[in-house]
Amino acid sequence: MSSAFGDFGPLTERRKAEKARQQKRRIMIAVGTVTIVAVLIVIGAAAIAYTSKSSSEGGHKSSKASPSKAKSSHSPTSSDSESSDSSPSSDSSSPSSSDDSKAPAAGGDLKAVSKSIKVMCSQTDYTDACEKSLGKAAAKNASAASPKDIVRTAVEVIGDAIGEAFGRADLILSNDPRVKAAVDDCKEIFGDAKDDLNRTVHGVDGGGFGKEDASYQLQIWLSAVIAHMETCIDGFPDDEFKAKVKDSFTSGKELTSNALALIEKGSSLLSVFKGSSSKRRLLGEEEQPALDKDGFPVWVPxxxxxxxxxxxxxxxxxxxxxxxxxxxxxxxxxxxxxxxxxxxxxxxxxxxxxxxxxxxxxxxxxxxxxxxxxxxxxxxxxxxxxxxxxxxxxxxxxxxxxxxxxxxxxxxxxxxxxxxxxxxxxxxxxxxxxxxxxxxxxxxxxxxxxxxxxxxxxxxxxxxxxxxxxxxxxxxxxxxxxxxxxxxxxxxxxxxxxxxxxxxxxxxxxxxxxxxxxxxxxxxxxxxxxxxxxxxxxxxxxxxxxxxxxxxxxxxxxxxxxxxxxxxxxxxxxxxxxxxxxxxxxxxxxxxxxxxxxxxxxxxxxxxxxxxxxxxxxxxxxxxxxxxxxxxxx
Structure with a gap:
């Protein structure tokens, strides 16, 4: 009963005043604490952003300095693991990240493409050549990072490399009739190589990548490109000209080998990338080839x-x-x-x-x-x-x-x-x-x-x-x-x-x-x-x-x-x-x-x-x- 009346009288009023002062101090302390925390959050965010940028730049440098690490992995499991370490859900450079809306679109795309290139190039035998050639192409066009787009680019860059090599063979001047005959062969063979490369690009565009029979056809065409290069080399006598021509085709053969590897690994690469973006279409929808009136894929010549x-x-x-x-x-x-x-x-x-x-x-x-x-x-x-x-x-x-x-x-x-x-x-x-x-x-x-x-x-x-x-x-x-x-x-x-x-x-x-x-x-x-x-x-x-x-x-x-x-x-x-x-x-x-x-x-x-x-x-x-x-x- 005494407790029922304890809040009345002079003593009670003093206690109320004391409690009010204590509550006021607590509020002031809380406000101050919140303010300090807010400031720390802002500072921390800025530091994280700076560190993220530095780490990203350092990562690219490290990748170039240690290409053998990427080259050592040839399994889809390793590629998947590498991809998950920098997955879209945890990295601000991901196309699906909300922070990307504040950054230029091209920069975000280039980062995404760079990651895809690194994963895919790990499946090739010439990793350095793969990353360098695809990275250079991506810098000019970073609009897409799908496996199919990257494979298409991998085939396209072959054209530049072999075009330069065949061009060097064409410039060889000699009074030796065998050398002249070899140069003539190379001119003809270059046309064959370009034709087979164009077929391959068209095949990739038409949905041939990642499907067994279609991928086999792409491999046949690219294998022929290597045969064309070797045939050009074979025509020259065993002398300095042959050595120079052979050396000039090194890049073209490496890039063709890389494209073959990517096509060979098509299905496993697609499975690696299947869950890499929240904005992707279903895999079956994205890769379904268009058919003509006879039921054949449109890419079939x-x-x-x-x-x-x-x-x-x-x-x-x-x-x-x-x-x-x-x-x-x-x-x-x-x-x-x-x-x-x-x-x-x-x-x-x-x-x-x-x-x-x-x-x-x-x-x-x-x-x-x-x-x-x-x-x-x-x-x-x-x-x-x-x-x-x-x-x-x-x-x-x-x-x-x-x-x-x-x-x-x-x-x-x-x-x-x-x-x-x-x-x-x-x-x-x-x-x-x-x-x-x-x-x-x-x-x-x-x-x-x-x-x-x-x-x-x-x-x-x-x-x-x-x-x-x-x-x-x-x-x-x-x-x-x-x-x-x-x-x-x-x-x-x-x-x-x-x-x-x-x-x-x-x-x-x-x-x-x-x-x-x-x-x-x-x-x-x-x-x-x-x-x-x-x-x-x-x-x-x-x-x-x-x-x-x-x-x-x-x-x-x-x-x-x-x-x-x-x-x-x-x-x-x-x-x-x-x-x-x-x-x-x-x-x-x-x-x-x-x-x-x-x-x-x-x-x-x-x-x-x-x-x-x-x-x-x-x-x-x-x-x-x-x-x-x-x-x-x-």
């Missing part, structure tokens, strides 16, 4: 679209024109028939070549897509020539027949170069045609018979004969049910069936021999003549790749199987393997012990090199009706 559609060829082998040496056809030469071919057409163009030996040099140009030569048999309808390296012609120009236009097909045709073994390099058939098919054909020469130069190629039921490196080049080629005939070379030479020319491990190229048979012509086994050693292959380039599987290897093949090119060149970086071969020469016990030779691989690994998996070929082989085994025979 018209020539290839006709290849995939088949052009009505499967059920109609009716020739458009007939070539007959005896005058019974519309034309007497294949060259005339090609020259008269309509430039605009929707269907495959079939040229029937009647029996006869056609002494002419033929080129199916890049503009001549979907051409079929329909012969009357590989020993009846024959194109022949005799150009050779010994006569002052570059190997690239010795070919009797050159197929460049995509979708080229030859059925029952023979291709010859009769220069002879003493003339050295003398090509019968040179193939640069993508998605090309050779069925029931024959290629006969000695050294360098078949130049499978670049892009995707399929050979079925063909006979290929020669001596030294008689199947060579940098194509992605499968030889199925073919016969390889080793002929007698010069007495001081050895026979080498293959010399695959993959120069970079990122290339999607290599030679696969499936269900093939190695044979020896009678003269090779002549006991009255000096014995000749015979090998399956040797590495023309550092990353040469060959698989011989389910094939018959006879006893005249040397037990070592393969021979080196020169010294230890490529022995660690090549990839040679065998699978399920038969015959007395198939025993791998005595094979070479090079680090790059894998001996007998598993069925799972061999299946990766089937026609379907290695060439992605069903869409372009099926419409032609060509017999094919898409998987393994065993």
């Amino acid at each position: 018209e020539a290839e679209r006709r290849v995939l559609k088949g052009g009505g060829f499967k059920n109609t082998l009716t020739p458009n024109v007939v070539v007959a040496k005896d005058g019974s056809g519309k034309f007497k030469t294949i060259g005339e028939a090609l020259s008269a071919m309509p430039k605009v057409r929707k269907e495959r163009y079939v040229i029937q070549v009647k029996e006869g030996v056609y002494e002419e040099y033929v080129t199916v140009t890049r503009a001549m897509a979907n051409v079929t030569l329909l012969g009357e048999g590989s020993k009846k309808s024959i194109v022949t020539g005799k150009k050779s390296f010994a006569d002052g012609v570059t190997t690239f120009k010795t070919a009797t027949f050159t197929a460049q236009g995509d979708g080229f097909m030859a059925i029952g045709m023979g291709f010859q170069n009769t220069a002879g073994p003493e003339k050295h390099q003398a090509v019968a058939l040179l193939v640069q045609s993508d998605k090309s098919i050779f069925l029931n054909c024959r290629m006969d020469a000695f050294q360098d018979t078949l130049y499978a130069h670049s892009k995707a190629q399929f050979y079925r039921n063909c006979v290929i004969s020669g001596t030294v490196d008689f199947i060579f080049g940098d194509a992605a080629a499968v030889f199925q049910n073919c016969i390889l005939v080793l002929r007698r070379p010069l007495d001081n030479q050895q026979n080498i069936a293959t010399a695959q020319g993959r120069a970079d491990a990122r290339e999607a190229t290599g030679f696969v021999f499936q269900k093939c048979e190695f044979q020896a012509e009678t003269a090779l086994r002549d006991a009255a003549k000096p014995p000749i050693r015979n090998y399956l292959g040797r590495p023309w380039r550092e990353c040469s790749r060959i698989l011989i599987m389910e094939s018959e290897i006879p006893d005249f093949i040397d037990k070592a199987g393969y021979m080196p090119w020169q010294g230890d060149f490529g022995l660690k970086t090549l990839w040679y393997a065998e699978y399920a071969n038969t015959g007395p020469g198939a025993n791998t016990a005595g094979r070479v012990t090079w680090p790059g030779y894998k001996k007998v691989i598993s069925k799972t690994d061999a299946a990766k090199f089937s026609v379907e998996n290695f060439l992605h070929a069903q869409p372009w082989i099926d419409p032609t009706g060509t017999p094919v085994k898409y998987d393994l025979f065993t």
